[in-house]
Amino acid sequence: MNIKQNFEAITTKIEEAAKKAGVSPSSIKLLAVTKTHPVSVLDEAIAAGLTCIAENKVQELTTKIPQLTNKPEEIHFIGHLQSNKINKLLSVKPDLIHSIDKISTLKKLNTKLEEMGLNQDILIQVNTSNEDSKSGINPNEFMDFIEQAKQFKCIKIKGLMTIGALTTDEEKIRNCFKLLKQLQLKAIEKYTDIDFGILSMGMSHDFEIAIEEGANMLRVGSLLFGNRFYA
Ligand SMILES: *Cc1c(COP(=O)(O)O)cnc(C)c1O
DSSP: OOHHHHHHHHHHHHHHHHHHHTSOGGGOEEEEEOTTSOHHHHHHHHHTTOOEEEESOHHHHHHHGGGOSSOOSEEEEOSOOOGGGHHHHHTTOOSEEEEEOOHHHHHHHHHHHHHHTOOEEEEEEBOOSOOTTOOSBOGGGHHHHHHHHTTOTTEEEEEEEOOOOSSSOHHHHHHHHHHHHHHHHHHHHHOTTSOOOEEEOOOTTTHHHHHHTTOOEEEEOHHHHOOOOOO
């Protein structure tokens, strides 16, 4: 497993897909999803130039970050956020929380941020695949969700996030990404004072499709670091 070589190979693929999509590769941010991997792997990744780190568990993220030799430029939280973990998550000052799908969580997050005198960038997670197991709001509820989310003064909406359908059927995956893009455009049209610029979509097996459909933030784990081993 050579992280630097994997990173280079993915960079080439991102460049090719971006060219196909008619966008600049530099407009696409690659996040290194380091969940389940030890601190040494994160240090190696950051040294190789993967400076944006993403984790999906609050406990794991907050344990690993203080142990790093190389500090990441950005810390992203991409997992389900339980409201009793909010304080802990905020202690590492995440640059972006991708996985907001409950107004009740936003409300608690906002209260805590007010106390701390901080603002927080977030994405709204949409369940575009209609799979019950997936987090994210129903696409039909998206506009209502914004209407409620925009009232929280310390919350800064920055865009949308989704996980593509878990299937080998490329069209099904592509439709998920198309739907997220459509929702983004709809939101931009209605809310000119909110920034919906980020489309976080695309993982190891589908990031090229995601780029073709407008992704500008990719969350890649196994293609960089190999298979995950769960204890
Ligand atoms: C694990 C994870 C990823 C990365 O998955 P890979 O298939 O290993 O690239 C991306 N997004 C989320 C939300 C994840 O939990």
